[in-house]
Amino acid sequence: MRRAAAIAIAGAMLSCAVLLPLALILKQAVTPDAESFAWPPTWLPRQPTLDNFRALLGSAELPYGLRLSVAVALLTVLSTLTLTVSAAWAAARVSPVGRRLDAVLVVVRVFPSLALAVPMAVLFVRFGLYNNPAGIGLWIAHTLVALPFAFFVLRNAFRRIPVELEEAAQLDGATRFGAVWRVTLPLARPSLAAAALLVFLVSWDEFAYALLLQVTNRPLPPLLYYFSAFGYPGMASAVAAIMLVPALAIIAVLAPAIRAGGLSGSGR
Amino acid sequence: MAAAEFEHVTKRFGTVTALDDFSLLVADGELVAVVGPSGCGKSTLLRITAGLDRPSSGAIRVGGRRIDELPPHARDVAMVFQSYALYPHMTVRDNIEFPLRMRGVGRSERHAQATQIAEALELGTLLDRRPAELSGGQRQRVALARALVRHPALFLLDEPLSNLDAQLRVDVRQYIRALHRRLHVTTLYVTHDQTEAMTLGDRVAVLRGGRLQQADTPAAVYERPANGFVAAFIGTPPMNLLRAQASADALQIGDQRVALPLAMRARFGAHAGPLVIGVRPESFTTDGNARGLEAVIDPSTSEILGSETLARGTIGREPVIVRLNGIVRSLPPRLTADFSALHLFAADEQGRRLEE
Numbered sequence: 001m002r003r004a005a006a007i008a009i010a011g012a013m014l015s016c017a018v019l020l021p022l023a024l025i026l027k028q029a030v031t032p033d034a035e036s037f038a039w040p041p042t043w044l045p046r047q048p049t050l051d052n053f054r055a056l057l058g059s060a061e062l063p064y065g066l067r068l069s070v071a072v073a074l075l076t077v078l079s080t081l082t083l084t085v086s087a088a089w090a091a092a093r094v095s096p097v098g099r100r101l102d103a104v105l106v107v108v109r110v111f112p113s114l115a116l117a118v119p120m121a122v123l124f125v126r127f128g129l130y131n132n133p134a135g136i137g138l139w140i141a142h143t144l145v146a147l148p149f150a151f152f153v154l155r156n157a158f159r160r161i162p163v164e165l166e167e168a169a170q171l172d173g174a175t176r177f178g179a180v181w182r183v184t185l186p187l188a189r190p191s192l193a194a195a196a197l198l199v200f201l202v203s204w205d206e207f208a209y210a211l212l213l214q215v216t217n218r219p220l221p222p223l224l225y226y227f228s229a230f231g232y233p234g235m236a237s238a239v240a241a242i243m244l245v246p247a248l249a250i251i252a253v254l255a256p257a258i259r260a261g262g263l264s265g266s267g268r
Numbered sequence: 269m270a271a272a273e274f275e276h277v278t279k280r281f282g283t284v285t286a287l288d289d290f291s292l293l294v295a296d297g298e299l300v301a302v303v304g305p306s307g308c309g310k311s312t313l314l315r316i317t318a319g320l321d322r323p324s325s326g327a328i329r330v331g332g333r334r335i336d337e338l339p340p341h342a343r344d345v346a347m348v349f350q351s352y353a354l355y356p357h358m359t360v361r362d363n364i365e366f367p368l369r370m371r372g373v374g375r376s377e378r379h380a381q382a383t384q385i386a387e388a389l390e391l392g393t394l395l396d397r398r399p400a401e402l403s404g405g406q407r408q409r410v411a412l413a414r415a416l417v418r419h420p421a422l423f424l425l426d427e428p429l430s431n432l433d434a435q436l437r438v439d440v441r442q443y444i445r446a447l448h449r450r451l452h453v454t455t456l457y458v459t460h461d462q463t464e465a466m467t468l469g470d471r472v473a474v475l476r477g478g479r480l481q482q483a484d485t486p487a488a489v490y491e492r493p494a495n496g497f498v499a500a501f502i503g504t505p506p507m508n509l510l511r512a513q514a515s516a517d518a519l520q521i522g523d524q525r526v527a528l529p530l531a532m533r534a535r536f537g538a539h540a541g542p543l544v545i546g547v548r549p550e551s552f553t554t555d556g557n558a559r560g561l562e563a564v565i566d567p568s569t570s571e572i573l574g575s576e577t578l579a580r581g582t583i584g585r586e587p588v589i590v591r592l593n594g595i596v597r598s599l600p601p602r603l604t605a606d607f608s609a610l611h612l613f614a615a616d617e618q619g620r621r622l623e624e
Binding site for chain 1: 318320321327340341343345347349351353354357366367370371388414415418542
């Protein structure tokens with residue numbers, strides 16, 4: 001009884017911590033800026049309005065930024081998983097490979113992203129990818145940022161899958177690649193889905209590279225930043241509210257796959 | 269179906285030689301049980317045969333075709349893993365059909381063959397289940413079915429009974445034996461359990477430290493062990509090995525001098541000097557006519573197991589274990605093993621058998 005109460009209280013506090021900022025964003029998104037700046041602040045808008053959304057959707061910047069952010073995030077998921085599946089498999093199965101890749105990927109994470117973004121911007125200027133309208137440069141940058149996350153998730157997933165299953169598949173007539181394709185990858189599906197979600201959100205929220213590499217062709221996070229920095233809290237909150245939608249959609253799509261599966265039954 | 273031939277197969281891992289010049293011919297349809305203590309190279313032998321490891325040197329042929337350079341999927345060799353290695357994301361039917369699918373067998377044919385082998389292994393009602401929903405014995409039968417469904421040229425079993433409880437183990441042992449009689453597939457059966465090897469193998473191959481010690485029928489391995497190691501490894505309890513000195517007319521064991529009867533003098537005289545005498549626990553008898561080594565029995569050590577009674581004793585201070593049939597409530601103070609029941613081994617490291 002007491003334990004249940006404690007859990008309920010902890011749960012409520014945690015929910016408040018997560019939901020309160022969310023509620024404030026949604027409130028500010030439907031509040032005129034004049035009211036947002038007024039004192040004392042209000043909990044609920046006195047004059048709710050959709051003006052912020054109307055203005056955004058009427059502009060060229062928001063639809064462009066939305067398309068750019070979604071495209072870069074989805075492409076980043078694709079490229080990152082393609083690159084990391086093979087690397088993570090090798091690292092999980094061949095131990096010297098694993099140790100070396102660990103070291104390399106940790107070193108990359110040691111530098112602050114801004115320190116890497118500037119030389120990357122210089123490089124992209126030379127290749128014509130700087131401020132690229134299709135976000136090619138940003139896609140490459142996000143792939144590099146997301147790579148270690150996906151790598152560690154997938155390597156740990158592959159390590160949990162017994163190597164005997166791949167060996168059995170080979171004896172059953174599958175090639176080495178066929179064994180991974182038909183046995184290991186299906187068993188790693190929950191982790192693949194989790195890695196995809198993680199990579200999507202890393203790209204979706206990424207700010208430093210987006211700000212520096214896409215100076216005028218802006219994806220959503222820098223766009224939000226500009227509205228906020230130049231004194232339009234309503235518009236900034238509306239962008240944030242809009243950003244929630246694709247993120248929630250991808251979570252809804254991937255969540256069932258993450259929960260499914262399991263390894264039990266392969267052995268004794 | 270085919271004969272399997274191992275020619276001087278050697279496997280080194282760095283400085284360790286896991287398998288040392290292993291040569292053996294497994295006849296078509298024969299079941300050879302490979303037995304030895306852990307680390308003797310039996311698992312290495314299996315992995316090399318399966319293609320999961322490459323030999324350092326030597327050749328393996330199955331049905332005349334050299335397979336040791338082929339990848340596992342091209343070898344026509346099937347294996348049941350110690351851990352079974354069932355695919356947890358597939359149903360029992362999909363597990364069994366997997367090897368057929370990999371060979372491009374059509375859907376209806378696949379279905380028919382899987383159903384047939386599943387019926388033979390009493391899995392007919394379990395085909396739609398997942399491995400997680402099966403008991404240990406059922407999982408093992410699925411692993412057998414998956415390996416046998418495509419009629420491999422060579423069938424490998426890696427300690428298939430080690431994960432089963434004692435009663436089930438006896439049942440499955442009989443089951444595998446009957447299955448082998450019926451399917452007649454050339455089989456290498458790896459185990460550390462000499463009882464399993466003796467009951468299942470057409471022949472028993474004893475490995476130690478990567479070297480083949482002896483490969484012969486269970487009876488021959490028991491009756492004529494090739495060296496002291498095989499003698500001590502096969503049989504429960506193991507054969508007693510006694511250090512001894514032979515001379516023209518007597519055997520010296522510890523502080524005991526045993527005079528040799530005339531009929532035995534030539535036999536022991538031929539190996540005068542240090543040697544090792546082997547005597548099976550069951551060779552000791554209460555028969556007053558027996559002439560040979562006399563063991564002094566310590567009655568307090570008697571273990572009555574029902575079908576047999578074990579006890580410890582000494583011959584010239586060397587410890588021995590003796591075994592008598594049935595329940596023996598009062599052990600005689602002395603038991604004799606006849607000279608004719610003694611095995612003679614060299615006193616050196618190899619301890620090879622001295623008589624053919």
